Amino acid sequence: MMEQPRSIRLTDPRALRAYAHPTRMTLVGLLRSEGPFTATRAAELTGESVASCSYHLRILAKYGLVEQAPGGKGREKPWQATARYTEWPGHSEDPAVAEAADALSGAAMELNFQRVLRAVEKRRTLPREWQEAEVFGDSLLHLTPEELADLGRRMEELLRPYEDRATDAALRPEGARPVSILRIAYLERENPGRGEEE
Structure with missing residues (x-):
């Protein structure tokens, strides 16, 4: 197959x-x-x-x-x-x-x-x-486009070792359950109502 x-x-x-x-x-x-x-x-x-x-x-x-x-x-x-x-x-x-x-x-x-x-x-x-x-959480970071792209690549690399478990149940440790992970990062276009102290 x-x-x-x-x-x-x-x-x-x-x-x-x-x-x-x-x-x-x-x-x-x-x-x-x-x-x-x-x-x-x-x-x-x-x-x-x-x-x-x-x-x-x-x-x-x-x-x-x-x-x-x-x-x-x-x-x-x-x-x-x-x-x-x-x-x-x-x-x-x-x-x-x-x-x-x-x-x-x-x-x-x-x-x-x-x-x-x-x-x-x-x-x-x-x-x-x-x-x-x-x-459940969020972060407001000050990044360049290159840094944001790099952050996305690094998050992807963190998740890769777990991907094969989706199709091969033998790779799943006892107690493993399906977990959805959303990766969302966007340029803040409006005043987010947060100060620089955060």
């Missing part, structure tokens, strides 16, 4: 706009964590109809984000993600690409924000060690 590529990069404005749909982002995420699975299973996991999931999976396949997996019969063919991560441009000289990429970033942020809110609402039900281990 061929190893799944680490990431797929979207640069076509049509692909960027297609992926910006919350159900499609959710389906790709589920296929990465729990796939392969059929449209019927996708409907169970998402609460959408089988027809809706089937439609969204076909759109995702059109842009190379998912593909038919081996096995299955007739209409019950399983789907799988084509890569572990999806990337898109942070900058483009092409206005159509830039606009579609910004829309996708906004849609991804909104979806992640909803997930974070649900996590916060339910965190009191977690065992104490998980509540104490979870990280």
